[in-house]
Amino acid sequence: MxxxxxxxxxxxxxxxxxxxxxxxxxxxxxxxxxxxxxxxxxxxxxxxxxxxxxxxxxxxxxxxxxxxxxxxxxxxxxxxxxxxxxxxxxxxxxxxxxxxxxxxxxxxxxxxxxxxxxxxxxxxxxxxxxxxxxxxxxxxxxxxxxxxxxxxxxxxxxxxxxxxxxxxxxxxxxxxxxxxxxxxxxxAIEGAELAEWREIPKPEKVLKEILSNIRRAYLKAGVIHADLSEYNIILKPDNHILIIDWPQYVTKKHPNAQQLLRRDIENIITFFKRKHLLKIRTDKALAYVTGKGKCLQPNLLYKGG
Ligand SMILES: Nc1ncnc2c1ncn2[C@@H]1O[C@H](COP(=O)(O)OP(=O)(O)OP(=O)(O)O)[C@@H](O)[C@H]1O
Ligand SMILES: [Mg+2]
Structure with missing residues (x-):
């Protein structure tokens, strides 16, 4: 209703x-x-x-x-x-x-x-x-x-x-x-779910911004979204993102914290690979988000597309 x-x-x-x-x-x-x-x-x-x-x-x-x-x-x-x-x-x-x-x-x-x-x-x-x-x-x-x-x-x-x-x-x-x-x-925010955008200007920049926000939530607040996908990320008209829809969040102390964090990251990586032909390895992204590695430049799968 x-x-x-x-x-x-x-x-x-x-x-x-x-x-x-x-x-x-x-x-x-x-x-x-x-x-x-x-x-x-x-x-x-x-x-x-x-x-x-x-x-x-x-x-x-x-x-x-x-x-x-x-x-x-x-x-x-x-x-x-x-x-x-x-x-x-x-x-x-x-x-x-x-x-x-x-x-x-x-x-x-x-x-x-x-x-x-x-x-x-x-x-x-x-x-x-x-x-x-x-x-x-x-x-x-x-x-x-x-x-x-x-x-x-x-x-x-x-x-x-x-x-x-x-x-x-x-x-x-x-x-x-x-x-x-x-x-x-x-x-109130302006913009639309990432999934709704037919084209994203500078998708590699958007992907990096998403990962850096996952990292900040994890390292500074100890929080994992746990339901992250292209439907819960809003891309604003200024090409910056916001992460919404947090009721299922867990803290890093949760017994499944690491699996949930991995799944969040995989969902995002899969989306960018399928829709924007960007490739980044899950373990590298996971290392970055948990503070063990540096951010990597996502690689373009094919030119043009
Ligand atoms: N702060 C906000 N400002 C503007 N629009 C918002 C805001 N929060 C949510 N929305 C809009 O409402 C939609 C649904 O919000 P959200 O993802 O938080 O709920 P949900 O639990 O997924 O709901 P649903 O079952 O309807 O998908 C978002 O995709 C977005 O378009
Ligand atoms: Mg939602």
Whole structure:
């Protein structure tokens, strides 16, 4: 589900609506669907007011309703999005939303503005959502379904952590600004995924810049991206790169650190070999990145191409 629903609904929400969402969120640790009477009780609203708010939120598609075996409600992604948006607004980080920057399976990224008019990006993580019907058929009502909420929040926490570790060390990543629930606020960047560029001016320079950033993350912050590919590298219009999408990072102490680092490097090398006919040996690149060797000039496989 795209964050569009939340972005549109948020403007119309009143404090009582947000209070209801917060109550449902808190009670979701105990119930997959929070019984209506529990919501009424903890919201401290009267029955009539709470019913009105629940119907509204349901109409905005921010919550899901069940009537069996009891009347209850649960947040869906849009409701969770609204709570994160509200937190950013209250913290003075977010003023307005712009266009979507990337909508996919595991995340929704939106352009936004701060109260000072600076452009930022808000990334909403989307993980582990099991469809309503599937859960019901396979397992009956269980609290396992709230895993999507926890897993998405964990992903955002990890990604924010990674950005906070590498950004101050000068690694080319978006500037981390804030994190709340399953969302992170970061500096907005221009450009497109490396995979999308049909032609790259000076690909050997770009490859060297990528390797030097992997090296900096590893040597100065002890961080390995662990999901690096041409899809998670943005090439900016000025022909410099940024590395994005860090929720699966590991530190160099991780038992698989060396394999993951090697795989990151191989992914990049394979891409440059296939698409830009540049050849560089993995062990040499690995030695460079881990501080044991000097950077090598990537060799052109064929002239022309
Ligand atoms: N800080 C940013 N500024 C501008 N655009 C961004 C920013 N971060 C991400 N994007 C855009 O959003 C897209 C998806 O971001 P990212 O790779 O972090 O998420 P993902 O988990 O891979 O999501 P998906 O499942 O949609 O691929 C990026 O390819 C990029 O186009
Ligand atoms: Mg990605």
């Amino acid at each position: 795209s964050a569009e629903t939340a972005v549109k609904a948020f403007k119309g929400l009143e404090s009582q609506d947000l209070r209801i969402l917060l109550v449902i969120e808190a009670a979701m640790t105990k119930h997959e669907f929070v019984p209506k009477e529990v919501i009424v009780k903890f919201s401290k609203l009267n029955q009539e007011e709470a019913t009105f708010r629940l119907d509204r939120l349901h109409k905005f598609r921010l919550i899901r309703e069940t009537k069996q075996p009891y009347l209850g409600y649960t947040l869906n992604y849009a409701g969770y999005d609204c709570l994160a948006i509200n937190a950013f607004v209250k913290a003075g980080i977010l003023e307005a939303f712009g266009k979507p920057l990337g909508v996919g399976k595991e995340a929704d990224v939106y352009e936004a503005l701060t109260p000072e008019g600076r452009r930022i990006a808000i990334k909403f993580h989307r993980l582990g959502r099991i469809s309503f019907r599937q859960t019901r058929i396979k397992r009956g009502w269980t609290t396992e379904d709230v895993n999507w909420l926890l897993r998405s929040r964990k992903a955002a926490e990890k990604e924010y952590e990674a950005l906070r570790l590498v950004y101050p060390k000068g690694v080319a990543v978006p500037k981390p600004m804030s994190q709340n629930r399953h969302a992170i606020a970061m500096g």
